[in-house]
Amino acid sequence: MVRLLAEVVRRKRKKGVRKIKNFECETLSIKVRIKGPARKSYRIPGGIRGKTFTIERTFLRDWTIKKGDYIILNQDESRRCIEALGKGVEERKWKDFIKKDIDGDGYYEIVFNNPFIKAVISPHYGARLWQLWNKGTENNELYGGSFFQDKGYIELGGIEETLSQQGKPDELWNGFFKSERCKEKNVISFYYKMKKERELVVRKRFMFYKEFPGLLETINFTFKPEKEKGKKKKGKKKKKKSIKLTQRIFFAMGGIPDYNNLYWIPTKDELNYVRFNKPLFKRGWDGDIWWDWTHLHFSPDPGLIILEREGSDDVLLLFFNRDDIDFVWTGDKKRTPRLYIFYKENKIEAKKGKEYKTLFATANRFSFRKKEILFASRGKIKGDYVPLSFIYYTKRKKKNQSIAISRGGDIEICEMKKFDKPGIPGSFFYFTTVENKDSKEVSGTLKGKDLRVRLRLE
Numbered sequence: 001m002v003r004l005l006a007e008v009v010r011r012k013r014k015k016g017v018r019k020i021k022n023f024e025c026e027t028l029s030i031k032v033r034i035k036g037p038a039r040k041s042y043r044i045p046g047g048i049r050g051k052t053f054t055i056e057r058t059f060l061r062d063w064t065i066k067k068g069d070y071i072i073l074n075q076d077e078s079r080r081c082i083e084a085l086g087k088g089v090e091e092r093k094w095k096d097f098i099k100k101d102i103d104g105d106g107y108y109e110i111v112f113n114n115p116f117i118k119a120v121i122s123p124h125y126g127a128r129l130w131q132l133w134n135k136g137t138e139n140n141e142l143y144g145g146s147f148f149q150d151k152g153y154i155e156l157g158g159i160e161e162t163l164s165q166q167g168k169p170d171e172l173w174n175g176f177f178k179s180e181r182c183k184e185k186n187v188i189s190f191y192y193k194m195k196k197e198r199e200l201v202v203r204k205r206f207m208f209y210k211e212f213p214g215l216l217e218t219i220n221f222t223f224k225p226e227k228e229k230g231k232k233k234k235g236k237k238k239k240k241k242s243i244k245l246t247q248r249i250f251f252a253m254g255g256i257p258d259y260n261n262l263y264w265i266p267t268k269d270e271l272n273y274v275r276f277n278k279p280l281f282k283r284g285w286d287g288d289i290w291w292d293w294t295h296l297h298f299s300p301d302p303g304l305i306i307l308e309r310e311g312s313d314d315v316l317l318l319f320f321n322r323d324d325i326d327f328v329w330t331g332d333k334k335r336t337p338r339l340y341i342f343y344k345e346n347k348i349e350a351k352k353g354k355e356y357k358t359l360f361a362t363a364n365r366f367s368f369r370k371k372e373i374l375f376a377s378r379g380k381i382k383g384d385y386v387p388l389s390f391i392y393y394t395k396r397k398k399k400n401q402s403i404a405i406s407r408g409g410d411i412e413i414c415e416m417k418k419f420d421k422p423g424i425p426g427s428f429f430y431f432t433t434v435e436n437k438d439s440k441e442v443s444g445t446l447k448g449k450d451l452r453v454r455l456r457l458e
Contacts, residue, residue: 001042001075001103001104001105001156002037002042002043002044002075002078002082002103002104002105002106003037003038003039003042003072003073003074003075003078004034004035004036004037004038004044004048004072004073004077004078004081005034005035005036005037005038005070005071005072005073006032006033006034006035006053006070006071006072006073007032007033007035007068007069007070008030008031008032008065008066008067008068008069008070008071009031009032009033009052009067010030010031010067011028011029011030011031011065011066011067012028012029012030013026013027013028013029014027014028014029014056015027017061020058023060024060024061024062025058025059025060025061026058026059026061026064027056027057027058027059028056028057028058028059028064028065029054029055029056030054030055030056030057030065030071031052031053031054032052032053032054032055032071032073033050033051033052034048034049034050034051034052034053034081035049035070036049038072038073041156041174042105043105043107043124043125043174043176044082044105044106045082045087045105045106045107047085047087048081048082048085048087051085053080053081053084053085055073055077055081075103075104078104078105079103079104079105082104082105082106083104087106088101088104088106089101089106089107089108094110095185095188096112096185096186096208097110097111097112097188098110098111098112098113099111102120102131107122107123107124108123109121109122109123109130110122110123110188112186112206112208112215114208114209114210114211114212114213114379115135115211115379115380115382115387116134116135116136116212116213116214116362116377116378116379116380116387116389117132117133117134117135117213117214117215117362118131118132118133118135119131119132119133119206119208119215120132120133121188121206122156122158123176123177123178123179123190124174124176124177125156125174126160126161126172126173126174126175126177127175127177127190127192127204128156128158128159128160128161129142129158129159129206129215129217129360130142130156130157130158130159131157131158132158132215132316132360132362134213134314134316134362134363134364134377135379135380136313136362136364136377136378136379136380137312137313137314137364138380139309139312139314141307141314141316141362142157142158142159142316143157143158156174159217160173161173161219163197170196171194171195171196172192172194172202175192175194175202176192177190177191177192177202177204178190178191178192180203182205184207186207186208186209186210187205187206187207187208188205188206189203189204189205189206190203190204190205191203191204192204199223199224199225200221200222200223201221201222201224202219202220202221203219203220203222204217204218204219204220205217205218205220206218211389211430211432212361212389212391212419212430212432213361213362213363213377213379213389213391214317214359214360214361214362215359215360216357216358216359216360216421217357217358217359217360218355218356218357218423219355219356219357220353220354220355220356221348221353221354221355222348222352222353223348223349223350223351223352223353224350224351225350259275259310260309260310260311260312261275261307261309261310262274262275262307262308262309262310263305263306263307263308263330263339264305264306264307264308264368265298265300265305265306265328266300266301266302266304266368266371267298267299267300267301268299268301271368272296272298274296274330296329296330297327297328297329297330298327298328299325299326299327299328300322300325300327300328301322301371302322302371302395302425302426303319303320303321303322303324303325303424303425303426304317304318304319304320304373304393305317305318305328305339305341306366306368306373307339313364313365313378314362314364315362315363315364315365315366315375316360316361316362316363317360317361317362317363317366317373317375318341318358318359318360319358319359319361319393319421319424319426320341320356320357320358320359320424321356321357321423321424321425322425323425324343324344324356325341325342325343325344326342326343326344326345327342328340328341328342329342343356355423356423357421357422357423357424359421359424361375361377361391362377363375363376363377363391364376364377364378364455365453365454365455366453367450367451367452367453369449369450369451371394371395372392372393372394372395372449372451373392373393373451374390374391374392374444374446374449374451374452374453375390375391375453376388376389376390376391376444376453376454376455377389377391378455378457381437384436384437384438385434385435385436385437386434386435386436386437386457387432387433387434388432388433388434388435388442388455389430389431389432389433390403390405390416390430390431390432390444390453391419391428391429391430392416392428392429392430392446392451393426393427393428393429394426394427395425395426396426396427397426397427398427398429399418400415400416400418400429401415401416401427401429401446402414402415402416402446402447403416403431403444403445403446403447404444404445404446404447405431405433405442405443405444406442406443406444406445407435407439407442408439408440413447414431414433415431416429416430416431417429417430417431431444435457437457438457439457440456440457440458441454441455441456441457441458442454442455442457443455
């Protein structure tokens with residue numbers, strides 16, 4: 001992910017002049033001095049500024065590089081530089097997770113695996129859910145980013161969060177979160193003390209499951225104003241008695257910003273179907289043609305959003321408390337597949353807090369009817385078997401639920417397990433099984449409901 005900015009201190013010709021597509025080129029060995037990150041949003045390990053490193057590059061002979069010039073090392077060069085300077089980190093197991101430097105920036109990411117998903121958490125960039133891999137399709141369902149804006153902002157990808165009312169990046173977006181002890185299994189926790197709002201402490205907890213194709217993210221904001229000591233001085237700002245919070249940002253799935261990104265957003269009236277970044281054709285009075293991009297906002301009901309990649313088996317679902325959400329907004333002038341979830345403004349009193357929960361789940365097929373959804377997830381093949389999971393969600397409170405599993409002409413009635421999620425209204429049930437990979441297809445149907453999903457295992 002990281003890119004390093006470097007100054008050329010010495011150059012040496014490595015290979016003679018040769019032609020590449022009729023252009024005269026030469027390969028140089030360049031010694032560079034590291035000046036820092038290419039963009040201020042990138043985070044780099046301490047102790048590498050001012051150090052030197054040697055790379056090889058091919059340049060046009062008439063447009064070569066000289067001593068004193070500045071260059072930006074690409075991702076591979078930056079990775080090798082960090083490792084060569086002794087700032088690389090080795091992979092190791094930690095609790096129920098793996099600590100691994102996936103992007104070569106000298107910092108650990110936290111990786112969790114189960115038969116259905118691989119989740120990657122990046123503590124040094126806002127403790128964000130950075131990647132979420134659907135093992136049934138071997139695709140990362142979260143948009144990968146790499147889009148740049150002024151003032152150092154980089155679209156790093158994954159789940160990006162902010163406290164800005166306009167959805168602009170702030171320190172929460174890429175703050176360096178510290179890990180804290182957590183006694184629960186399959187749970188990791190991080191905290192961050194805001195620098196601008198010094199009295200605000202942010203905690204993030206991620207809960208993972210061994211048989212469920214998803215994870216639960218809990219964010220807690222606590223407001224603890226400092227006690228005033230001595231007499232009040234004139235001109236000194238008054239101590240805050242409360243603080244206001246707004247919303248988070250979410251980036252869409254697929255890694256490619258094209259028209260295959262689809263959103264299904266249920267509201268009170270209908271299930272809305274949005275083809276993301278669908279261009280509008282316009283012609284001005286002077287006859288010129290240009291493109292415009294759709295911008296839509298919805299009030300979801302229930303707290304559910306479905307993202308689908310057309311032409312594939314990739315589905316990503318988000319569940320949250322509808323009462324916390326103001327509206328959902330889609331679209332972006334920069335043509336990135338973006339979805340904003342705008343939370344209602346909350347005032348937090350001193351020594352009190354506010355908690356938000358979001359459940360993420362991957363799937364391959366889904367069926368939605370009347371505020372209820374049944375979806376199925378296919379896991380990674382292991383040996384001769386494929387793990388399958390059927391999940392049912394309803395806005396109503398229920399104690400039990402069964403599902404009819406059909407394998408060819410055989411039908412088996414199975415009891416689904418209750419899956420309680422405090423903070424997210426409604427009821428979750430799931431049934432996980434293992435099927436022979438030679439089976440052509442397996443389907444699940446809820447008795448008495450028009451909900452049915454079918455998975456092909458071929």
